[in-house]
Amino acid sequence: MYKYATCILSIFALWNFWVASAKKQDSSTGTNELPKEPVPYYTIENIENHQQHWFTYNSLRQNGTLWRLGNMEQRLAMRMHAFQSQMDTLLRSLRQQFEPYVENIRMSNKIKMSVFKKIGSRHFYFEQQKKMSWDSAYDTCRQMGGHLANILDEKELNEIFTEQKKNYWVDINSRPSDGGSWTSTLSGRDATFLKWKPNLPENIHRHCVYVNANEMYFENCGNDHYYACQAEQWA
Structure with a gap:
């Protein structure tokens, strides 16, 4: 009986000690309330706030990407325009260079070879009946499918004109x-060969050339002379 009483007293003492300790701890923290449970981080409110942040971030990033793409597209368009302009200029230049050759090929198909005489390595025609201006002579040779004679060197000059005793327009001028x-x-370049008559007067308003006795003279292009044509469409 004494044992039981001792146990009950011990338990009662421990209980009082525990209650006193709890009160002392509460008074030291300034509250008698039990600590609250921690609030979870991923609440609905937090998720909604983060979701709005993500939408804003994605929108800004998309706008930045679209701006960069638009800027690249604009620069590419400018470069393409500049490239197209360069190509157009190049094509115009090539067309201007090749058009005379195309025209010469087309005209060569109209040549009346029966009226041309082979002299040296080429074929020539000498008008003996009708005089005309340099421009009219040029047009007449073209209508025949030929071209005003272009003299390559002194050997050819002597071969062509040794038997000719008149004045003949040839394909040389100094216009305008x-x-x-x-x-x-014919070539669009400087004449490859010139042999002027010695002691010619000063050249004033005389821009076209004729040949007489294997020598060259400059003359007013509107004056009338005979003319020499060549069949070959090359200088």
């Missing part, structure tokens, strides 16, 4: 102004 270079309309 005094002091210009003497060029060939």
Whole structure:
């Protein structure tokens, strides 16, 4: 009986000690309430806030990407436009260079070879009946499918004109102004060969060339002379 009483007293003492300790702990923290449970981080409110942030971020990133793409597209368009302009200029230049050759090929198909005489390595025609201006002579040779004679060197000059005793227009002129270079309309370049008559007067308004007695003279293009044509469409 004494044992039981001792146990009950011990339990009662421990209980009082525990209650006193709990009260002391509560008074030290300034509250008698039990600590609250921690709030979970991923609540509906937090998820909604983060979702709005994600939408805003994605929208800004998309707008930035679209701006960069638009800027790249604009630069590519400008480069393509510049490239197209360069190609158009190049094509115009090539067309201008090749058009004379195409025209010469087309005209060569109209040549009346029966009226041309072979002299040296080429074929020539000498008008003996009708005089005309340099421009009219040029047009007449073209209508025949030929071209005003273009003299390549002194050997050819002597071969072609040794038996000819008249004045014959040839394919050399210095148009459009005094002091210009003497060029060939067939090649578009400076004449490859010139043999002027010695002691010619000063060249004023005389832009076209004729040959007489194997020598060259400059003359007013509107004056009338005979003319020499060549069948070959090359200088």
